[in-house]
């Protein structure tokens with residue numbers, strides 16, 4: 071029969087030869103795992119060594135052909151190498167997965183964030199809110215009325231009948247013509263004074279209101295005029311109200327608005343709904359910057375007894391004062407703006423400055 075090991079030698083490698091082969095295959099596998107630059111490359115390398123047709127798997131397959139007594143030692147060496155390869159593969163895979171999850175461009179987390187640009191209140195809104203805040207401090211509340219008004223509330227009730235010359239200076243846009251029978255026309259209100267009437271018609275005295283709002287005139291637009299602009303109206307009705315109350319109130323509010331060294335003065339004037347009537351001038355560092363000591367800023371006066379009659383207040387009992395001024399004019403002086411049209415153009419280069 072001859073040497074019984076004859077076939078064994080033929081069929082199986084000897085252990086020494088197999089062990090010698092493990093190291094170079096392992097080194098080659100480790101090198102390829104390390105060299106893989108992405109997950110797909112790593113998978114290829116894994117298949118080339120540990121896949122069913124891989125080089126390392128081929129060595130493992132030879133184990134079974136070893137003589138029984140050599141198997142444990144060879145198997146141990148083989149398993150150690152396999153564990154080493156699997157660990158190397160797994161850790162390279164984690165590295166590459168992490169790399170794949172990272173943004174391709176590195177972020178600099180110390181850079182300031184990109185913020186959403188916040189809008190701002192329009193300068194006219196800011197001034198209006200400041201005015202309202204000052205009046206609230208001394209007990210006034212905000213009242214409101216329609217911009218499309220009727221002639222009665224805009225003129226007649228304010229003691230300005232149809233043939234009164236004061237109507238010419240406030241010519242406006244008529245929305246509908248009144249009927250010959252006497253119903254009054256609708257128009258865009260020329261001043262916020264109409265709200266004085268509406269408030270007094272709807273409540274009994276005392277009254278302490280301010281009315282910020284939009285008004286309309288048939289003016290051509292230029293640096294100081296615009297067909298729409300804004301006013302603030304004030305009305306105070308109680309017993310024993312005097313011009314002193316009016317002056318003190320106006321002075322308080324203008325000092326708040328334009329700075330503590332602001333001075334005001336009253337000049338006699340005429341309005342059909344007040345008697346006596348005044349124009350208010352004020353003087354401050356701002357007016358001097360505009361080259362003037364005094365600037366006219368508002369109209370005012372003591373509520374005319376006829377106006378009280380028209381709303382059903384007894385003129386012998388109730389007294390009051392009223393004023394009205396333009397918000398644009400205040401804003402222009404405050405911010406040094408020389409063209410009223412800038413307020414309405416919605417040019418962000420202008421608006422962002424406030």
Ligand code: DAH
Pocket residue numbers: 260261262263303304341343344368369370371391392393394395
């Ligand atoms: N309504 C006037 C105007 O538009 C301003 C005004 C003057 C309002 C005197 C008043 C006032 O309440 O008493 O020019």
